[in-house]
Amino acid sequence: MKRRAVVMGLAAATAVPTVGSASGARAAQDGQIGQAGRVGQAGRVGQAGSGAASSALVFDPDACTESTITIKDTAGVAHEVVYRFHKVASYVAKPVDVAYQSLNVSVPVKIDGTVVDATGAPILLANGIGGYMPSSVANNTGIVASGMGGGTSRQALALAAGYVVVEPGARGRTLVDASGTYYGTAPAVIVDLKAAVRYLKFNKGRVPGDVRRIVASGVSAGGALSALLGASGDSPLYEPYLKAIGAADASDAIFAVGTWCPIIDLEHADMAYEWCWGANPLNGGARVDPVISGELKAAYAEHLATLGLRAKGFGALTARNLDAYLLKAHLEPSATRYLAALSDTDRAAYLAANPFITWSEGGSGAGAGAGAGSGGRAAFSWADFLTHVGARKKNAPSFDGFDLATPENNLFGTGTTKARHFTLYSLRHESGDSARLDADIPTKLDLMNPMHHLVEDVNHNRSKHWWIRLGTKDTDTSLSVAGNLSARLTSLGDDVDTAYYWDAGHGADQDPGDFVEWIGEVSGYRPTV
Secondary structure, eight states, rough: OOOOHOOOOOOOOOOOOOOOOOOOOOOOOOOGTTTSSSSSSSGOOOOOTSHHHHHHHHOOTTTEEEEEEEEEOOOOOOEEEEEEEEEEEEEESOOOOOOTEEEEEEEEEEEEEEEEEOTTTTEEEEEEOOOOBOOOOOOOOOOBBBBBGSSSSSHHHHHHHHEEEEEEBBOOOOOOOTSBBBBBBHHHHHHHHHHHHHHHHHBBBBSSTTTEEEEEEEEEEHHHHHOOHHHOOTOOGGGGHHHHTTSSSSSOOOSEEEEEEEOGGGGGGGHHHHHHHSSBBBBTTOOEEEHHHHHHHHHHHHHHHTTTTTTTTEOOOOOOTTTHHIIIIIIIHHHHHHTTTSOOOHHHHHHOOOOOOOTTTTSTTTTTSSSSSOEEEEOOOOOHHHHHHHHHHBOSSOOOOOOTHHHHHTTTTTTTTTTOOSHHHHHHHHHHHOOOOOTTTHHHHHHHHHHIIISSSSOSSSSSEEEEETTTTOTOOOOHHHHHHHHEEEHHOOOEEEEEETTTTTTOOOOOHHHOOOHHHHTTOOOOO
């Protein structure tokens, strides 16, 4: 696929300020919702599709300010963009906390002096969530052009391409009220993002852009949530939670997903991490407990068998061939693209410093057309690749920590309990073989895992277009996680564009311009001037 030149450096979700604690509008902790949709305080919430609740969710297209921003495109050329900036106080009728359950809409009206009509433009729904922490846009006064690493943010690139950009806030795991109750733990964050989508679709014809072409984007936990949003569209599992906060009576299915280094499948993430990085030392050279690492790695083999993943040329993906699949489908092509783009001198220097890579000249490898040496191909072993990556970031277990100190332990907290175990392995390690997970944990795991909606209960209302990216030196999670997601979506017949960035770490985004162009391609959109 032919791409435009890209902005050098990284582009990531815009950082947002932390805004206070729970407001007086706080309704109830999501964990109090029963299977029939009953809630504690939130029992007073009416259905958003009726009466005053419905009118409270009407978007006002005239309530905006007009601003001008200079945005550098993928070739580094500056463009003047005039846009309208809309602040929506809350995207739900009964907000738990308006500081987080609000959103901003940016609409281009003039690019380099030419008037544009964004009525039918795709909508980039760009979340700024990291670590499942609260994310607020309430204090934002406009779109931010710069992203992480000094590049142009993908929001700004999308705006300059003529797209509508929506930035939603959402509750997060650390929010706690005066009584000590946590009100942003799972599944609050995904419920909020779904409510934001419903708000946009409820306002079809009023909100600018094509609500049938919503594309979610996010990084790390935000990437996991973008994937979950795309995989779980219109799932009835979320309905009681959405009703409790007065979400609009509309669909929450989205068109496409952009996900960077998504940390998903949390209930199996410890297993996946040890399968991938178990042989690697921690920073400083220390090794993790070999018994714990070995037990978790062995359990991952059993989990893979339940996923039923397949890939062309490999058949069923198992613990025996998953490394070969990652090498041939993702890692060697990544190294090939990287090396092919170097000058002959720089490539020779890199290969000399990394003799584990075999570089074959004159083939038809990935990266054709990328410049000198683009006909070459990189090859190496899985063991040599792991040595090349070096230190792992996390101890074992990495996600459901024995000491309940991880962000994920906090994510599954409830009520006045800050953190809980969400895997039997960690729970029984600490509490004995007879221990049982709290009764609500299995359902909350399903609510937070896109793989549930792609494997166990295949959702036909999922997104059908997927952009998946991560770095090959990202030891925040297993490299198999994104590979499994890509393989499953491909097997389902979805349009999947997956690439690993060679030698890049967590949060890398080396082709933001390509992503913006991809949105135009899959949506079929061309700006109207």
